[in-house]
Amino acid sequence: MQAAPVRRSGFTLIELVVTLTLVSVLALVAVPLYEVTVTRAKESELRAALRQIRTALDAYKAATDTGVVAKDAATSGFPPSLMVLVQGVDTVATPLAGANYGSTPAAAQGGVPGYAGNGSPASGTPANSTNMNTIPPHMVFLRQIPRDPFFEDQSVAPDQQWNVRAYGAQPGDYSGGVDVYDVSTKSTAIGLNGVPYKDW
Numbered sequence: 001m002q003a004a005p006v007r008r009s010g011f012t013l014i015e016l017v018v019t020l021t022l023v024s025v026l027a028l029v030a031v032p033l034y035e036v037t038v039t040r041a042k043e044s045e046l047r048a049a050l051r052q053i054r055t056a057l058d059a060y061k062a063a064t065d066t067g068v069v070a071k072d073a074a075t076s077g078f079p080p081s082l083m084v085l086v087q088g089v090d091t092v093a094t095p096l097a098g099a100n101y102g103s104t105p106a107a108a109q110g111g112v113p114g115y116a117g118n119g120s121p122a123s124g125t126p127a128n129s130t131n132m133n134t135i136p137p138h139m140v141f142l143r144q145i146p147r148d149p150f151f152e153d154q155s156v157a158p159d160q161q162w163n164v165r166a167y168g169a170q171p172g173d174y175s176g177g178v179d180v181y182d183v184s185t186k187s188t189a190i191g192l193n194g195v196p197y198k199d200w
Contacts, residue, residue: 036192042149043191049146050200053162053183056085056141067092068135076167078179079141082159088140150187150197161186163198174198 011019057078063069064077070092071077079085145158163184166177174184187197 039192043197045149046185046197046200049148050183050185052142052146053082053085057180057182060085060089060141063089063091063139069139076179076181078167078181080179082145082162082164082180082183085141086143086145088138090138091135148185148187150185150189172199 060069060079061077064071068091069089147154147158148161151161163174163186164176164180165174165182165184167179167181169175169177169181184200185197190196191200
C-alpha cells in the first residue's frame with residue numbers, strides 16, 4: 001500500500017507575491033498620510049509661535065506708546081531684538097497721563113507676560129497687587145522665544161531661527177534692521193493650504 005504524500009507547511013510563491021503586493025499598497029497609502037499628519041502638526045506649531053511673537057511685539061509697542069517703557073523720539077517703539085522680549089526692559093516711574101496699564105488690546109488678546117496687568121504671576125504684575133494700573137519695575141513680554149518647527153537645525157538659538165523685518169521695511173523684506181516689527185519662518189516650503197510658510 002502506497003503511503004499518502006506528506007504536505008509540506010509554508011507559503012506558495014503565489015501567496016508570497018499576493019502578500020507582498022498588499023503590504024506595498026498599504027505602505028504607499030500609509031507613508032504619505034503620516035507625512036501629511038506630521039506637516040499639519042508642524043504648521044499648527046508654526047501658527048502658534050508666530051502668534052506668540054507677534055502678540056509680544058504688539059505689547060512691547062503698546063508699552064512704549066503709553067510711556068510705560070521709555071523710547072527715543074527717533075525710534076519706532078518696537079524692540080531692538082527678539083531677545084529683549086525675553087530679557088525684559090525697565091519701566092518708567094510715571095507713564096503718560098491717561099494710560100491705562102493692563103487694558104490694551106494686545107494684553108487682552110494674548111495675556112502677554114509682563115504686560116497684562118491682571119495681578120497674576122504670568123503677567124509680571126505683583127501677585128499681591130490690587131491696582132490694575134500698578135506698573136512693575138521690570139517687564140518681560142515672553143517667557144521664551146518659540147522655535148521655528150520648520151528650521152532644520154534645532155540646535156541653533158531660537159532667536160536666530162526667524163527672519164526679522166524692521167519697522168518701515170517693505171513687505172517681504174526680512175533683511176533685519178534696527179528693530180523687530182515682524183518675523184517669518186526661514187523655510188522656503190509651501191504649506192498644505194498652498195501659501196508659502198514665509199508669507200504666514
